Amino acid sequence: xxxxxxxxxxxxxxxxxxxxxxxxxxxxxxxxxxxxxxxxxxxxxxxxxxxxxxxxxxxxxxxxxxxxxxxxxxxxxxxxxxxxxxxxxxxxxxxxxxxxxxxxxxxxxxxxxxxxxxxxxxxxxxxxxxxxxxxxxxxxxxxxxxxxxxxxxxxxxxxxxxxxxxxxxxxxxxxxxxxxxxxxxxxxxxxxxxxxxxxxxx
Amino acid sequence: xxxxxxxxxxxxxxxxxxxxxxxxxxxxxxxxxxxxxxxxxxxxxxxxxxxxxxxxxxxxxxxxxxxxxxxxxxxxxxxxxxxxxxxxxxxxxxxxxxxxxxxxxxxxxxxxxxxxxxxxxxxxxxxxxxxxxxxxxxxxxxxxxxxxxxxxxxxxxxxxxxxxxxxxxxxxxxxxxxxxxxxxxxxxxxxxxxxxxxxxxxxxxxxxxxxxxxxxxxxxxxxxxxxxxxxxxxxxxxxxxxxxxxxxxxxxxxxxxxxxxxxxxxxxxxxxxxxxxxxxxxxxxxxxxxxxxxxxxxxxxxxxxxxxxxxxxxxxxxxxxxxxxxxxxxxxxxxxxxxxxxxxx
Numbered sequence: 001x002x003x004x005x006x007x008x009x010x011x012x013x014x015x016x017x018x019x020x021x022x023x024x025x026x027x028x029x030x031x032x033x034x035x036x037x038x039x040x041x042x043x044x045x046x047x048x049x050x051x052x053x054x055x056x057x058x059x060x061x062x063x064x065x066x067x068x069x070x071x072x073x074x075x076x077x078x079x080x081x082x083x084x085x086x087x088x089x090x091x092x093x094x095x096x097x098x099x100x101x102x103x104x105x106x107x108x109x110x111x112x113x114x115x116x117x118x119x120x121x122x123x124x125x126x127x128x129x130x131x132x133x134x135x136x137x138x139x140x141x142x143x144x145x146x147x148x149x150x151x152x153x154x155x156x157x158x159x160x161x162x163x164x165x166x167x168x169x170x171x172x173x174x175x176x177x178x179x180x181x182x183x184x185x186x187x188x189x190x191x192x193x194x195x196x197x198x199x200x201x202x
Numbered sequence: 203x204x205x206x207x208x209x210x211x212x213x214x215x216x217x218x219x220x221x222x223x224x225x226x227x228x229x230x231x232x233x234x235x236x237x238x239x240x241x242x243x244x245x246x247x248x249x250x251x252x253x254x255x256x257x258x259x260x261x262x263x264x265x266x267x268x269x270x271x272x273x274x275x276x277x278x279x280x281x282x283x284x285x286x287x288x289x290x291x292x293x294x295x296x297x298x299x300x301x302x303x304x305x306x307x308x309x310x311x312x313x314x315x316x317x318x319x320x321x322x323x324x325x326x327x328x329x330x331x332x333x334x335x336x337x338x339x340x341x342x343x344x345x346x347x348x349x350x351x352x353x354x355x356x357x358x359x360x361x362x363x364x365x366x367x368x369x370x371x372x373x374x375x376x377x378x379x380x381x382x383x384x385x386x387x388x389x390x391x392x393x394x395x396x397x398x399x400x401x402x403x404x405x406x407x408x409x410x411x412x413x414x415x416x417x418x419x420x421x422x423x424x425x426x427x428x429x430x431x432x433x434x435x436x437x438x439x440x441x442x443x444x445x446x447x448x449x450x451x452x453x454x455x456x457x458x459x460x461x462x463x464x465x466x467x468x469x470x471x472x473x474x475x476x477x478x479x480x481x482x483x484x485x486x487x488x489x490x491x492x493x494x495x496x497x498x499x500x501x502x503x504x505x506x507x508x509x510x511x512x513x514x515x516x517x518x519x520x521x522x523x524x525x526x527x528x529x530x531x532x533x534x535x536x537x538x539x540x541x542x543x544x545x546x547x
Contacts, residue, residue, distance in 0.1 A: 010386060079233075115420070118352075118356075118365045123356075
C-alpha cells in the first residue's frame, strides 16, 4: 500500500486514532509520519536509530497514562539531568543517572532490551581495581556506614574512596534515603575536587 | 594506501562488508551531553594524548584530527565513507577522530559517547572485526577507567546501547529481494530475531543501490559473540534468499537478466553524465552480474568501492574546486569511466 500522504513511498506506519468512539485509520510512510503531528508517537520516527526514540515514546505514553509526571522533577544529584529531560531525549547525563532513574525506568529498559543484566565482556582493569579496594576492607561490609569511620577508609587513595562512596550512594538511593545520598554526594564531590587538584599539580 | 572499501570483497556473495561499533565512556566525566565546553576540550585532549601510541598495538598508522579543524566537505566525505556518522559530524563542542590510514579503524572521541570504536572490513567478518575492536578496547581501558556497572554493564549515554555497547552490522546487497512485495514483511519478521534491517542510502524505494544493513537491536543480556552470531545468521539468510531469486531470474529469463547487467555496464563505461541515482542503480546491476558470474572482470575488483567513490562529497573532494550539478554528474561519469574494471567477453 502506498503512503496516503506522498503517494510515492510504501506505507509502513499504520496509525489508528479513536476520538469519541470514532475510529480513523492512516497509512503513512515513515518519512511522512515524521511530519504529521501524532503527539508523543512522533518521537518514534525521529533520530538516526528508531529504537532510541522508542524508549522516549514508551515513557511518554506511560507518563500520560499513569500520571507519572510527578516524577518529572526527579534529578540526578551528579549531573542534574531530570526525569523529564530523560523522557524527552532518551539520553542519560552521566553514569550515576542509571542508578538514580533505575526505579523509574528499569522495567522499560528490560522491555526494550529483553533483559536487565549484562552478561558480556567486562573491562580488563576492573577486576584489579575491585581487588585493591577490597584489600583494606574485607568485602563483606562493603558499603556499611560504620566503615566510614574505619581507619582503612582514610588510608585509601582518593579515587578508591570515590569508588566506595559511589557504591554507598547507589545503595542509599535504592533505599530512597535521600538525606544520606545527599551527604554522600557532597563527600564525593569534595574528594573529586581533591583528585582534580592533585591531577593538575602533576 | 588503499582504503578498506577499495579492497576486493568475497566473490559470489551478496555480503558487502561487516562493521562493529563499541560505545564506551570514561568514568571521570559525565556523558558528552552534560559536559561543559572546557570539559569537552579537556576530555578530547587527554584521550588524544593518552592514545597516541595506539598504532604500536598492531602496527597500524593512525592520524588524529580535531573535528572543528575539518572542513564541512571533508566531514561529509567521511560520512559517505562511513568513517563517522552524521550526529558526530554535527557536534558543536570539541570532538576528535583517530582514523587508521586505511580507514578500517575509527575511534570517535566525544561524540554521543566519550569513545566509539568502529571497525569495518570487507565480507562476512563481523567476528574478526570484533576481535580487533576488543583488542583496541582493552588497550584503551588500560589507560582510562570505563563507566561500568555490575547490572547494566558498560554505561552509555543512550540506554539502547547499554550492556555490551556493541552494534554489530553486516551490509548486504539485495536488489532482487528488496524489489519483492513481501520485503517489508520479511524485514519485520527478521525483527523478531532481534535484528534491524534498513537501507544504507535511504528508505524504501529511495535506497539507490539496494544496500541494506543488518544490525542487532539489543545490547543487553547477550554476550558479544551471541549478538554477532544473530546478525551473521540473519545476513546469511538474506544472502541465501537473494541468491535464490537471482538464480530463478537467471533461469527464467536469462536474456533479460544478462541484458540488464551488460546494458548497465555499457552505460557506466561510456556515459558522459551520471546522476547519483542512475550510477548507483547501474552499479547495483553490475554488482549482481559480477556476483552471479555473468560479468567476468579482469582480476578482483570492488564495485562497492566505486559506489563510495561516486558520492557527491567524495567527488567534490577529488575535484578540489566547487562543481555545479552538471559538472558533478560529469565528474561522476569520468570517475567511473576511469575505474570500471575491464571485462572479459
